[in-house]
Amino acid sequence: MDIQDLLKGLxxxxxxxxxxxxxxxxxxxxxxxxxxxEVAHLPNLDHLASISxxxxxxxxxxxxxxxxxxxxxxxxGYDPLKYSIGRGVLEALGVDLPxxxxxxxxxxxxxxxxxxxxxxxxxxxxxxxxxxxxxxLLLDGMEIDGVKIITKCxxxxxxxxxxxxxxxxxxxxxxDPQVIGVPPLDVRPLREEAMASSRxxxxxxxxxxxxxxxxxxxxxVLLRGFSKTPVIPAFTDLYNVRAxxxxxxxxxxxxxxxxxxxxxxxxxxxxxxxxTLKGEFAKYDFFYLHIKRTDSMGEDGNFxxxxxxxxxxxxxxxxxxxxxxxxxxxxxxxxxxxxLRSHSWHPVPLLIRSRYCRVDGVRGFTEMECMRGGLGRxxxxxxxxxxxxxxxxxxxxxx
Amino acid sequence: MDIQDLLKGLxxxxxxxxxxxxxxxxxxxxxxxxxxxEVAHLPNLDHLASISxxxxxxxxxxxxxxxxxxxxxxxxGYDPLKYSIGRGVLEALGVDLPxxxxxxxxxxxxxxxxxxxxxxxxxxxxxxxxxxxxxxLLLDGMEIDGVKIITKCxxxxxxxxxxxxxxxxxxxxxxDPQVIGVPPLDVRPLREEAMASSRxxxxxxxxxxxxxxxxxxxxxVLLRGFSKTPVIPAFTDLYNVRAxxxxxxxxxxxxxxxxxxxxxxxxxxxxxxxxTLKGEFAKYDFFYLHIKRTDSMGEDGNFxxxxxxxxxxxxxxxxxxxxxxxxxxxxxxxxxxxxLRSHSWHPVPLLIRSRYCRVDGVRGFTEMECMRGGLGRxxxxxxxxxxxxxxxxxxxxxx
Numbered sequence: 110m111d112i113q114d115l116l117k118g119l120x121x122x123x124x125x126x127x128x129x130x131x132x133x134x135x136x137x138x139x140x141x142x143x144x145x146x147e148v149a150h151l152p153n154l155d156h157l158a159s160i161s162x163x164x165x166x167x168x169x170x171x172x173x174x175x176x177x178x179x180x181x182x183x184x185x186g187y188d189p190l191k192y193s194i195g196r197g198v199l200e201a202l203g204v205d206l207p208x209x210x211x212x213x214x215x216x217x218x219x220x221x222x223x224x225x226x227x228x229x230x231x232x233x234x235x236x237x238x239x240x241x242x243x244x245x246l247l248l249d250g251m252e253i254d255g256v257k258i259i260t261k262c263x264x265x266x267x268x269x270x271x272x273x274x275x276x277x278x279x280x281x282x283x284x285d286p287q288v289i290g291v292p293p294l295d296v297r298p299l300r301e302e303a304m305a306s307s308r309x310x311x312x313x314x315x316x317x318x319x320x321x322x323x324x325x326x327x328x329x330v331l332l333r334g335f336s337k338t339p340v341i342p343a344f345t346d347l348y349n350v351r352a353x354x355x356x357x358x359x360x361x362x363x364x365x366x367x368x369x370x371x372x373x374x375x376x377x378x379x380x381x382x383x384x385t386l387k388g389e390f391a392k393y394d395f396f397y398l399h400i401k402r403t404d405s406m407g408e409d410g411n412f413x414x415x416x417x418x419x420x421x422x423x424x425x426x427x428x429x430x431x432x433x434x435x436x437x438x439x440x441x442x443x444x445x446x447x448x449l450r451s452h453s454w455h456p457v458p459l460l461i462r463s464r465y466c467r468v469d470g471v472r473g474f475t476e477m478e479c480m481r482g483g484l485g486r487x488x489x490x491x492x493x494x495x496x497x498x499x500x501x502x503x504x505x506x507x508x
Numbered sequence: 509m510d511i512q513d514l515l516k517g518l519x520x521x522x523x524x525x526x527x528x529x530x531x532x533x534x535x536x537x538x539x540x541x542x543x544x545x546e547v548a549h550l551p552n553l554d555h556l557a558s559i560s561x562x563x564x565x566x567x568x569x570x571x572x573x574x575x576x577x578x579x580x581x582x583x584x585g586y587d588p589l590k591y592s593i594g595r596g597v598l599e600a601l602g603v604d605l606p607x608x609x610x611x612x613x614x615x616x617x618x619x620x621x622x623x624x625x626x627x628x629x630x631x632x633x634x635x636x637x638x639x640x641x642x643x644x645l646l647l648d649g650m651e652i653d654g655v656k657i658i659t660k661c662x663x664x665x666x667x668x669x670x671x672x673x674x675x676x677x678x679x680x681x682x683x684d685p686q687v688i689g690v691p692p693l694d695v696r697p698l699r700e701e702a703m704a705s706s707r708x709x710x711x712x713x714x715x716x717x718x719x720x721x722x723x724x725x726x727x728x729v730l731l732r733g734f735s736k737t738p739v740i741p742a743f744t745d746l747y748n749v750r751a752x753x754x755x756x757x758x759x760x761x762x763x764x765x766x767x768x769x770x771x772x773x774x775x776x777x778x779x780x781x782x783x784t785l786k787g788e789f790a791k792y793d794f795f796y797l798h799i800k801r802t803d804s805m806g807e808d809g810n811f812x813x814x815x816x817x818x819x820x821x822x823x824x825x826x827x828x829x830x831x832x833x834x835x836x837x838x839x840x841x842x843x844x845x846x847x848l849r850s851h852s853w854h855p856v857p858l859l860i861r862s863r864y865c866r867v868d869g870v871r872g873f874t875e876m877e878c879m880r881g882g883l884g885r886x887x888x889x890x891x892x893x894x895x896x897x898x899x900x901x902x903x904x905x906x907x
Contacts, residue, residue: 469876483879493571495570503853506573506578
C-alpha cells in the first residue's frame with residue numbers, strides 16, 4: 110500500500126480551507142553575504158514562520174535534482190518515481206494544448222535538410238516564432254488512419270506534435286538524430302506493441318517533408334520525447350477536496366488540470382494571482398497558488414531579482430492571512446540557487462501554519478532556520494498527508 | 509527484505525536488559541501556556557533526557573493519526589500497513605478473551621427488532637452491562653458444524669462474538685444495517701472463499717434470534733467488523749528476547765500476547781505496574797510497560813489530569829533507574845493532545861538512555877526539546893532496531 114492508497118481511504122470531507130503557496134525554485138545558496146531568503150527583507154514571512162511549524166522538503170530523494178513535473182507531482186502527493194509526465198506531454202501542457210487520455214505527444218524542432226536529405230541545421234537558424242506559427246498551420250489537422258495530428262508552435266524553432274485517436278504507444282525512438290550531417294532517423298518501435306504507432310509517426314514525418322519541401326528556413330520536422338498522458342488518479346477524488354489552481358505559466362496549469370484541479374483565471378502579475386485567490390476563496394477547499402518568477406530569475410542567475418520578487422510576495426502575506434485559511438503552507442517545488450543558474454537538489458524551506466501545528470521556535474523563513482524546524486527533513490511526497498491532517502481532513506488509521 | 513527480516517537475521521542473545529516505557533498518548537499541543545509536558549514538573553524525566561539521546565517518532569507516517577493497534581505494532585517493529593488487527597479482534601483482546609490462530613471475531617450489539625423483524629433500536633436502549641452478561645450466557649457455547657461460538661459481554665449493549673474451529677474467512681459483510689427501520693442484513697461473502705463462513709454466521713444469527721425471541725430489551729444480535737487473528741511472527745523469535753508485558757488495560761495485554769510476550773500480573777495503579785517491573789526484573793530481557801491514563805485523560809480534554817499523571821510517572825523514574833537497565837526507552841504510541849480530545853498525527857517525544865547512546869544536549873523531556881534531539885524524526889517502526897542496537901543485541905550486517 111502506498112501513501113496515496115492510504116490517504117484515499119482516510120480523507121474525509123470537511124469545511125476547512127487550505128492554501129498551498131508554491132514559490133518556484135524557493136531555496137538558494139549563499140552569494141553576496143547570504144542566500145536570497147536571508148538577504149531579502151521579509152517581515153511577514155518571518156513572522157508567519159515564527160507561528161508555524163517549519164522544516165525542509167526533499168523534492169524526490171536527497172541529492173536528486175527534479176524537473177518541474179516530478180517536483181510538482183511529489184508536492185501533490187504522487188510518487189514521482191511511479192508517475193511520470195513525459196517530455197512531449199510537458200511541452201504540450203506548456204503551450205496550453207489540452208490533452209485527452211490516450212494522446213501521444215512529442216517535442217519537435219523545425220529543421221533544415223539538404224537535397225540529399227541530411228540535416229544541416231537542427232534549429233533552422235533559430236527561426237522566428239512568427240514563421241514557426243505559419244509552418245505549424247501547414248501541418249496542423251492532418252489525419253492518418255483515423256488518427257488526428259495536432260501541431261502547435263512553442264517558440265522559435267520548437268513545436269509540439271500531438272497524435273490523437275486509436276491505441277497509440279509511447280515506446281518509440283526519436284527521429285531527431287541530435288547531430289548534423291546525417292538524415293533524420295526512422296522512428297523505431299522500442300516494443301512490439303509500438304509497431305503500428307511507429308509506422309504512423311513515420312508516415313506523418315514523410316508527409317511533413319513533402320508539405321515543407323519548398324519552405325525556408327525549415328523544410329523538415331524532427332521529433333523526440335514521445336510520451337502519452339499518464340493515467341493518474343484525480344487529486345480531488347484522492348483527497349476529497351474541491352481544488353483550484355492559480356498559475357501564470359501554462360505548464361503548471363497543465364499539470365494541475367491533468368490531476369483534476371479547476372484552473373482559475375488570473376492576470377500575469379503576482380498581484381493578480383493573489384487577487385484571484387481572494388475572489389475565489391469561498392468556492393474551493395484547496396488552492397494551489399504558483400509563483401514562477403523566483404525560478405526564472407534563479408535560472409538567469411539574477412540574485413537581486415529573486416530577492417525583490419521574494420519581497421514582493423512577502424507584501425501579499427497579510428492579505429492571505431486575512432482570508433483566515435485553516436492551513437497555510439509556503440514552500441517551493443525545488444531550489445533554484447542563483448549561483449547555480451539551474452534547479453538543484455537542495456531541500457526546500459517549508460512552513461505549515463494551522464491552529465493545530467506544533468509551533469517550533471523558528472524565527473524566520475530562511476534555509477538555516479527551517480533546517481532547525483520541528484518538521485525536520487521530509488520528502489515532498491509526505492506533505493499532502495500533513496496538510497490534510499492539519500486541516501482535520503483525515504480519519505484515524507486502524508482502531 | 510523488510511526491517512524485521514533484517515533484524516531476525518542479526519538479533520543475538522545477550523544478558524542486557526531493556527525497558528520500554530510507553531506513556532499512551534504522550535505528545536501534546538500548547539494550551540494554558542504550554543504543552544502538558546512543558547507545564548508538568550518532571551525533574552527526573554528532564555534529567556533522564558539530558559543524559560539520553562532524544563528525538564520524535566512518527567507512529568505510521570507524517571500526518572497519519574493511528575489507532576492503538578497500528579501504533580503499538582509499529583513500536584514493536586511490525587509494519588502497521590502490512591499487519592492489521594481487525595476491529596473484532598481488538599474488541600476480543602479488549603475483554604481479555606484469549607484468541608487462537610484461525611479464530612474469527614466480530615463486534616456485536618444487542619438490539620431490539622419489532623414483530624416484522626425490523627430494527628427499532630440498534631443499542632437496545634443502551635441496556636445494562638448486567639443484563640448483557642445474562643444474555644451472553646444464553647448464547648455462549650453454541651456449536652454449528654464443528655465451529656464453537658463464544659460470546660462475551662463488553663459493556664452496555666456491546667458484546668464480542670468469536671467463531672472457533674474450521675477454515676473461517678473474515679471476508680464478510682456486516683449484519684448491522686447501521687440504521688433503524690430495516691431488518692438486520694444477511695451476512696454476505698465478500699470473496700468466494702467466504703461462502704461457508706457466511707452461511708455459518710447467518711445460521712448463528714438465526715439461532716440467536718430464536719433464543720432471544722422473548723427477551724427484553726434485546727431480542728437480536730447485530731454483528732460487524734469480522735476479522736481473524738493475524739498471522740504475525742513472534743516478538744520473542746524475531747528479536748531473540750524473553751519479553752514481558754505490564755499493562756492495566758486488556759487490549760494492550762491482548763496485543764502483547766498476540767505477538768508472544770509474557771503477560772505479568774499487576775494491580776491497576778501506576779505504582780503497581782512499577783512494582784511488578786521491579787519484582788519480575790530478573791526474569792526477562794525486555795519489558796513493555798504501558799501506562800494508559802495519559803491517553804484517556806487526553807481524550808477527555810483533561811489537561812491538568814494529564815499533567816498530574818505525568819508528574820506521578822516522573823516520581824517512579826528513579827526507581828526504574830535503580831534497576832540499572834542497559835536500555836531505558838520512554839516514549840508514547842501516539843500523541844493525544846488535550847486540546848483535540850483525540851489521538852493525533854503529531855510525532856511523539858522519545859528518549860533512549862543507554863551507556864552507548866550519543867548524548868545530544870537536550871535539556872528536558874518536552875516536544876520542543878525532543879524535536880531538536882540527536883535522533884531527529886523517525887518512524888516508530890525504526891525504534892526496535894535502535895533499542896536492540898543500544899542493548900548490544902545486534903550483529904554486524906555484512907562483512
